[in-house]
Amino acid sequence: MQVLSVLIPAYNEAATVETILTKVAEATLFPEISLELIIVNDASSDGTEQRVAHWISANPQVRARLVSHPKNRGKGAAIRTGIETATGDFIIVQDADLEYDPNEFTLLLNPILQGHADVVYGSRFMGGKPHRVLFFWHTIGNKFLTFISNMFSNLNLTDMETCYKMFRAEKLKSVSLQENRFGFEPEVTAKIARIPGIRIYEVGISYYGRTYAEGKKINWKDGFRAIWCILKYGAFKG
Structure with a gap:
């Protein structure tokens, strides 16, 4: 039996965290795959822990572990804690909100289990899956960041900023990560792309985006940080 480690960074997600934990635990998987849930509470103040x-x-009955940061350190730091804690054969990040559907884990696992891929990105911009219509400038920003990232990584991704990235655990654990906030996405993309012989695939996924009133946290400052991270880890190979 192989194990999928699902890393769930959570900061002030009391309204949705129990729902997403249930969705993950009840997700339909391949018979040969079992789940490990690792929830990293990043010093929430709303009762998330x-x-x-x-x-x-x-x-x-669910294999789950809660790890807590005494001080808020950011999503990237929470993911690093989760990576260090994970014991599974495969690793994916699941946000504690309800924007992504855990029942689509199998879409990302399939190319890996078939022996084609080491990493699979779940793209919100390809395929025929449901996609909530929200912010125009967010979409333009995501595509712009993906374009710049592709320039330096020499990949042809359609959605570098996606939360759903499935990794063979040994590949992800071999990478030294530094970013504490949302810079995790461009950093891990740049560093994974440099692994000799790495096989990266992309599949279309659903996206049930939320508004800022519903708890969305990323903002324009994170966009500028992402550009810096693309240059730092892509152009300058930091």
């Missing part, structure tokens, strides 16, 4: 602890206690 208590809700996660209660969910784990109420679901002893």
Whole structure:
């Protein structure tokens, strides 16, 4: 039995974290795959930690672990903690909101299990899956960042900024990551692309985006940071 480690960074997600944990735990997977949930509470102040602890206690049949940061360190730092804690054969990040559907894990796992891929990106901009219509400038920004990232990584991704990136665990654990906030996406893309012989695939996924009123946290400052990260880790190979 092979294990998929699902890393769930959570910062003030009390309203949705129990729902997403249930969705992940109930996701349809291949028979040869079992789940490991690693929830990293990044010093939430809204009761997220208590809700996660209660969910784990109420679901002893699920292999789940809660790790907490005493101080808020950012999504990238929470993902690094999750990577260090993960014991599975494959690793994916699942945001604690409801923007991505865990039932699509199999879409990303399939190219890996078939022996074609080491890394699979779930693209919100390809395929016929549902995609909530929201922010025009966010879409332009995402495509612009993907374009610049592709220039330096020599990849032809359509969605570098996607949360859903599935990795063979040994490939991801071989990369030294530094970014503490949303710079994780361009950093990991640049560094993964440099691994000799790495096989990267992309599949279309659904996207149920949320508004800022619904809790979305990324902003224009993170966009500028992403550009810097693309240059730092792509052009200058930091």
